[in-house]
Amino acid sequence: MGNAASAATVSASALLATELVGSVFTIGLNRPAKRNALNDDIMEEIQHCFTHLPEGIGAVVLHGIGAHFSAGLDLSELRERDATEGLRHSQMWHRVFDKIQYCRVPVIAALKGAVIGGGLELACATHIRVAEPSTYFALPEGQRGIFVGGGGSVRLPRLIGVARMADMMLTGRVYSASEGVNYGFTQYLTEEGGAFAKAMELASQVASNAPLTNFAVLQALPMIAEANPQTGLLMESLMATVAQSDNEAKSRIRAFLDHKTAKVRPT
């Protein structure tokens, strides 16, 4: 991962493999023998990791070690819980995934193999998803007799719609990577084995944005999109004014006007 000169291993818990590659921090779910199923320990590690990200990074890439991104909730830990314990457990997942959604830098998920149940909920908390052809998306909660509990019913309908999510949960329907990119599960589809490299490329690109623009996209845009239109428009005006008045914006706009920066061209 990365080249030896620019990469430095920052920490390696048993359950996460982390690495600093230039300004990009990579976090690998590291339970391949259990298909990166999410048990309480790995959830705690994810929360700790996102709470203590290295200073100065510009983006995070979240990926799975092995052939799968994540097989979701560790079903071996799903024991008899009373209602209070169940609520606490679900809210723990919400806290962890909120750390990702409201991260101070963009988080990009590199997806492959199973992106199932809580694994899909985890992917939905990131800002950009990149899949390769082995990726498939499923919500087998219906078959298991449970319900999503990691924010999936809030985040997933905004990506794919309530009807598609209901169908997945009721019938166990599985979506392929190519369907996933058409239906909004993921924004990018690469060649086989290409998701991590593409995620790293995108991460380097977003890390070079003006920090205030990234802040606005991560913190303000989701709030504006959920606000009533009049409140949203006012918030947009305020955010736009703050961003424009930043020195970073001024110097970037001057660079364009002085023909010192790239033009926007079709890809």
Ligand code: 1HE
């Ligand atoms: C697991 C889990 C898991 C694998 N919890 N242990 N998620 C699911 O319903 C998906 C369940 N998993 C599967 O369907 C398959 O394991 C996979 C398609 C992901 C991979 O298949 P395969 O053939 O490569 O591996 P495997 O032999 O099934 O699994 C390898 C080991 O990982 C095996 O353990 P072992 O001790 O027998 O070697 C499996 O038991 C273990 N494993 N997935 C626990 N999920 C907050 S609410 C969220 C609700 C949900 O996420 S519901 C969806 C749960």
